[in-house]
Amino acid sequence: xxxxQTQQAARPNAxxxxxxYQRVSVSLQGRLMLSxxxxxxxxxxxxxxGDVRFACAGVPRTxxxxxxxIEHLGRxxxxxxxxxxxxxxxxxxxxxxxxxxxAAQLTWIAxxxxxxxxxxxxxxxxxxxxxxxxxxxxxxxxxxxxLMDLSLSGAAIDIDIRPPIGTxxxxxxxxxxxxxxxxxxxxxxxxxxxxxxxxxxxx
Numbered sequence: 001x002x003x004x005q006t007q008q009a010a011r012p013n014a015x016x017x018x019x020x021y022q023r024v025s026v027s028l029q030g031r032l033m034l035s036x037x038x039x040x041x042x043x044x045x046x047x048x049x050g051d052v053r054f055a056c057a058g059v060p061r062t063x064x065x066x067x068x069x070i071e072h073l074g075r076x077x078x079x080x081x082x083x084x085x086x087x088x089x090x091x092x093x094x095x096x097x098x099x100x101x102x103a104a105q106l107t108w109i110a111x112x113x114x115x116x117x118x119x120x121x122x123x124x125x126x127x128x129x130x131x132x133x134x135x136x137x138x139x140x141x142x143x144x145x146x147l148m149d150l151s152l153s154g155a156a157i158d159i160d161i162r163p164p165i166g167t168x169x170x171x172x173x174x175x176x177x178x179x180x181x182x183x184x185x186x187x188x189x190x191x192x193x194x195x196x197x198x199x200x201x202x203x
Contacts, residue, residue, distance in 0.1 A: 021048035021103075024110045029127040030070035034060050041129065044070055045087070049094075049102040052076065055087040066090055069148045071127055073105055075158055075184045098183060126150045128202040136170040137163055145185065150202060154179070154189040162186060174198075 023046040032042045032054065040058035047053065052068075060066055060080045067077045068090075082089040094102070128147040135143045135157065149156035155171060163169065163186065167178045171188055180187035196203070 021050040023048040023051065023053065024106060026106070026109055028071050028073065028109070030068050031127065031129065031131060032056060032058070032066055032068035034058055035065050039131075041127075042068065042087075047106060049092065049099040049106065051078070051081070051089055051091045053084070053087060053089045059083070060088060069131065069146070069158070071149060072109060073102065074148050074156065074182070076102075101183065126152075126196075126199065126203060130202045133157070133172045133202075135159060138168040147202060148184065150199065152190075152194045152196070152199070154187060156182070156187045157185045159185040172201075 025046045026044055028044040028047075030042050030044060031039060033039045038058060040056050042054045042056040042058075045053045045055055052070075054068070060083075062080050062083060064080045065077070066080060067075065069075055076092055076094075078090045078092040078094075080088050081091045092099070092102070128150045131147045133145060133147055135145045137143075143159055143161060145157045145159035147155055148158050154176065155174075157171070162181050163178050165178050165180065169176055169178060169188060174190050174194065175192070176188045176190040178186050179189045
């Protein structure tokens with residue numbers, strides 16, 4: 001089984017040096033935004049709690065700030081430390097708590113095939129290409145937010161507020177309720193099971 005071993009002490013909220021953790025090979029889809037707000041579909045080739053290597057059509061500058069939304073992992077941000085053919089390596093900026101969470105998630109992903117672990121969602125996750133959306137709460141308040149993760153049965157969104165669990169909401173044209181809070185936002189379960197056709201505007 002794989003587990004992450006840090007090789008040096010890390011400062012909270014600071015980028016980790018590239019060799020602080022050994023990167024593990026993964027195959028994760030996502031979407032990222034460069035500092036000029038251009039967005040690109042991306043794929044994670046390998047990753048550790050300290051850095052990540054992307055395959056992506058976008059070509060950032062060394063040192064440029066990048067924000068990525070990666071399936072199963074959510075929002076990850078940092079600075080470009082190396083350009084490569086067809087992609088780049090980004091050093092992750094995160095708190096110690098966030099890094100510990102990433103280590104746990106990556107360990108699960110790395111060991112999933114070996115242990116034959118099932119997926120933890122009833123329906124396959126979809127990678128949204130259009131991520132900006134509006135959340136309407138039952139009391140009429142509206143908040144802009146960003147889709148991090150999407151499936152036929154629900155979604156995870158990056159948002160600053162934390163409506164109480166059970167709150168009825170409308171996400172775009174889809175009704176649902178808040179079922180979970182996490183570091184970057186909330187998870188939503190749709191009232192009615194969606195179809196790929198009904199989610200086409202986001203894919």
